[in-house]
Amino acid sequence: MNKIKKEELAVAALKNGTVIDHIPTELLFKVVDLLGIKNLKNSVTIGFNLDSKKCGKKGIIKIADVFFHEDTLNRIALVAPNVKINIIRDYEVVDKHTVSLPDDIYGMVKCSNPKCITNNEPMKTHFHVINKENIILKCHYCERAVGKDNIILK
Amino acid sequence: MSKHIDLKVEQKKQNNGKTLIMNNASLVSISDFSKEDILSLLEDARCFEENPNRDLLAGKVVATLFFEPSTRTRLSFETAVNRLGGRIIGFSDANTTSSSKGETLHDTIMMVSNYADLIIMRHHLEGAARYASEFSPVPIINAGDGANQHPSQTMLDLYSIYKTQGKLDDLTITMVGDLKYGRTVHSLLMAMYYFHPKFNFVACDELRMPDEYKAFCDKHGIEYHEYHEFSEDVINSTDILYMTRVQRERFTDIMEYERVKNLYTLKNSMLCGSKENLRVLHPLPRVNEISYDVDNNPKAYYFQQARNGLYARQAIICKVLGIKVK
Numbered sequence: 031m032n033k034i035k036k037e038e039l040a041v042a043a044l045k046n047g048t049v050i051d052h053i054p055t056e057l058l059f060k061v062v063d064l065l066g067i068k069n070l071k072n073s074v075t076i077g078f079n080l081d082s083k084k085c086g087k088k089g090i091i092k093i094a095d096v097f098f099h100e101d102t103l104n105r106i107a108l109v110a111p112n113v114k115i116n117i118i119r120d121y122e123v124v125d126k127h128t129v130s131l132p133d134d135i136y137g138m139v140k141c142s143n144p145k146c147i148t149n150n151e152p153m154k155t156h157f158h159v160i161n162k163e164n165i166i167l168k169c170h171y172c173e174r175a176v177g178k179d180n181i182i183l184k
Numbered sequence: 185m186s187k188h189i190d191l192k193v194e195q196k197k198q199n200n201g202k203t204l205i206m207n208n209a210s211l212v213s214i215s216d217f218s219k220e221d222i223l224s225l226l227e228d229a230r231c232f233e234e235n236p237n238r239d240l241l242a243g244k245v246v247a248t249l250f251f252e253p254s255t256r257t258r259l260s261f262e263t264a265v266n267r268l269g270g271r272i273i274g275f276s277d278a279n280t281t282s283s284s285k286g287e288t289l290h291d292t293i294m295m296v297s298n299y300a301d302l303i304i305m306r307h308h309l310e311g312a313a314r315y316a317s318e319f320s321p322v323p324i325i326n327a328g329d330g331a332n333q334h335p336s337q338t339m340l341d342l343y344s345i346y347k348t349q350g351k352l353d354d355l356t357i358t359m360v361g362d363l364k365y366g367r368t369v370h371s372l373l374m375a376m377y378y379f380h381p382k383f384n385f386v387a388c389d390e391l392r393m394p395d396e397y398k399a400f401c402d403k404h405g406i407e408y409h410e411y412h413e414f415s416e417d418v419i420n421s422t423d424i425l426y427m428t429r430v431q432r433e434r435f436t437d438i439m440e441y442e443r444v445k446n447l448y449t450l451k452n453s454m455l456c457g458s459k460e461n462l463r464v465l466h467p468l469p470r471v472n473e474i475s476y477d478v479d480n481n482p483k484a485y486y487f488q489q490a491r492n493g494l495y496a497r498q499a500i501i502c503k504v505l506g507i508k509v510k
């Protein structure tokens with residue numbers, strides 16, 4: 031059994047569920063928060079600081095018997111754009127793809143402009159993704175742009 | 185945090201030139217207008233200047249909701265409605281309304297839309313008009329939302345330029361003073377995009393034109409030059425001299441304010457060598473950035489500019505209500 035196989039076993043094989051892979055180590059717990067994993071009742075395996083050929087060290091999350099809505103998974107792209115999603119059914123990977131930012135993000139990001147209407151009315155925020163590569167969002171209401179490093183998640 | 189330059193004009197082109205004016209015909213931002221919209225509004229404004237008293241709003245009620253005081257803009261809009269034969273309800277001080285009791289903007293707009301055919305609103309919060317336009321059953325005209333948009337000011341600026349120059353194309357526009365926070369210069373810059381302008385930006389470092397607007401110019405091949413010094417050389421090459429107020433509260437360093445506050449003042453003597461067609465514009469109120477000795481120069485146009493606001497607003501009101509002017 032080669033090294034990778036052993037490693038996979040170390041974080042438990044999944045019969046059915048979702049594997050979120052290639053998470054940059056420093057962003058692992060942000061992704062955990064983003065998906066609300068601590069509120070799940072299902073079994074979840076979180077791997078931290080695992081060796082990765084692509085990015086040196088990586089994080090991985092395996093969630094049994096949960097298949098997230100695509101919009102939910104794409105939220106991850108807000109903080110970590112190259113994360114891989116594997117959908118597992120009966121121990122087989124039936125779908126594998128990279129998360130991608132949607133064109134519009136509703137209710138997830140807080141506008142950093144205190145004078146924006148969204149911070150003063152009971153309403154959903156709405157951001158346009160104006161640059162997917164560098165992750166730049168623009169508030170639909172006050173029209174201020176916000177870069178990756180200044181995005182405040184609700 | 186920076187402000188991104190929105191280019192709805194590009195989206196419009198992708199829609200085969202169809203005019204995408206806004207939800208329920210509201211006007212929130214100048215970029216809601218296509219070139220064709222702007223040109224037809226200028227023509228309508230010209231008609232209103234010939235005859236401002238027309239009964240086009242007979243039987244209609246217009247609400248002017250000024251959550252933030254603004255005498256100039258409110259009087260201009262209310263005069264426009266009156267001269268069109270409409271009736272006005274509204275308030276000019278949010279402290280006298282349910283907002284002061286904690287009512288949401290949503291509820292105020294829903295309540296007022298029961299009574300009025302059109303809502304003209306000014307609000308201190310940015311994005312307030314966009315939000316209102318999303319759920320209001322009647323059209324919204326944005327009369328200013330914080331530091332964000334003030335599209336009727338831009339329309340009156342465009343009309344003033346058009347009227348004094350006889351065209352909008354290929355003009356040299358020099359913007360002076362507060363180019364960082366001044367929403368009028370930003371909106372004008374974007375609206376002029378359609379007309380192949382050349383810009384001179386005259387400001388101190390603290391108040392220079394933000395990078396995103398210069399990037400907008402670069403992207404669309406609009407020529408611009410930046411200057412610290414407000415010199416006659418710059419003035420002499422200019423068709424439109426757009427002055428703005430340098431406000432003390434914009435400075436983090438008061439010493440810097442004291443140093444620059446008089447550097448960007450226009451004096452009559454500075455207009456000696458200027459082009460015959462040059463006109464001086466200013467969104468008003470003026471403090472000390474234009475000397476009083478300029479007022480009698482035929483090139484001073486700021487008071488007529490304010491009057492043009494009436495015609496531009498009459499045109500806007502008719503447009504959002506779908507009323508043909510001719």
